[in-house]
Amino acid sequence: MLNMQFEQAVVVDTNEMEWESSPMTGVWRKPLAREAAEHGHTTSVVRYDAGSRFSAHPHPLGEEIFVLEGVFSDEHGDYPAGTYLRNPPGSKHSPRSEPGCVLLVKLDQFDPADDTTLRIDTNSTAWMPGESRLEIMPLHDYEQESVFLIKWPASTRLRTHRHYGGEEVFVLSGAVFDEYGRYPAGTWIRNPHNSEHCPYVEEETVIWIKTGHLLP
Numbered sequence: 538m539l540n541m542q543f544e545q546a547v548v549v550d551t552n553e554m555e556w557e558s559s560p561m562t563g564v565w566r567k568p569l570a571r572e573a574a575e576h577g578h579t580t581s582v583v584r585y586d587a588g589s590r591f592s593a594h595p596h597p598l599g600e601e602i603f604v605l606e607g608v609f610s611d612e613h614g615d616y617p618a619g620t621y622l623r624n625p626p627g628s629k630h631s632p633r634s635e636p637g638c639v640l641l642v643k644l645d646q647f648d649p650a651d652d653t654t655l656r657i658d659t660n661s662t663a664w665m666p667g668e669s670r671l672e673i674m675p676l677h678d679y680e681q682e683s684v685f686l687i688k689w690p691a692s693t694r695l696r697t698h699r700h701y702g703g704e705e706v707f708v709l710s711g712a713v714f715d716e717y718g719r720y721p722a723g724t725w726i727r728n729p730h731n732s733e734h735c736p737y738v739e740e741e742t743v744i745w746i747k748t749g750h751l752l753p
Contacts, residue, residue, distance in 0.1 A: 539569075550723060561589070563588070568581050582640070587635065590631065603641040612631055622655060709743045
């Protein structure tokens with residue numbers, strides 16, 4: 538197991554990690570949280586080399602993807618960088634990438650009843666006004682869980698706040714700071730239920746964030 542203690546804070550700068558091979562030639566991984574080697578709850582950064590593909594496989598408890606670089610594809614379409622995808626429990630597909638791509642991937646973490654399929658191109662989706670000059674882009678809500686993007690204007694600081702149900706963050710651009718450190722683009726952060734901090738940015742920063750899913 539890796540980082541499966543959800544009551545503990547975890548910070549991983551994926552830029553400092555080496556790529557690990559997967560069972561498929563040309564597909565590489567940086568594991569962030571993992572229940573078992575090839576199944577169960579998994580969060581990873583995944584790289585497809587140009588022309589590589591993964592054999593058809595099911596997702597017993599769903600698959601969640603954010604395309605970080607390149608173009609990701611399957612039999613249902615082509616998804617450029619900035620695309621958010623949800624494949625519900627019981628779905629299956631045959632993924633590939635012709636030019637190559639890098640993905641944030643979360644496997645087997647859905648509620649069995651969360652059966653929404655999503656394909657959202659965040660490049661063409663409108664931002665909405667949020668707290669303290671922030672802009673937000675809602676991506677998915679199910680019961681207590683929410684997934685969205687946040688765009689922080691330069692020199693934005695939030696008040697100290699508590700994360701009921703926890704939060705999980707991937708920094709897409711720029712850098713986030715708080716009283717504990719600096720988190721550049723490519724950093725994965727998981728803060729547990731009822732954790733507190735006072736985040737801020739110095740330059741414009743965009744993050745992918747999921748909240749409410751880490752209740753004990």
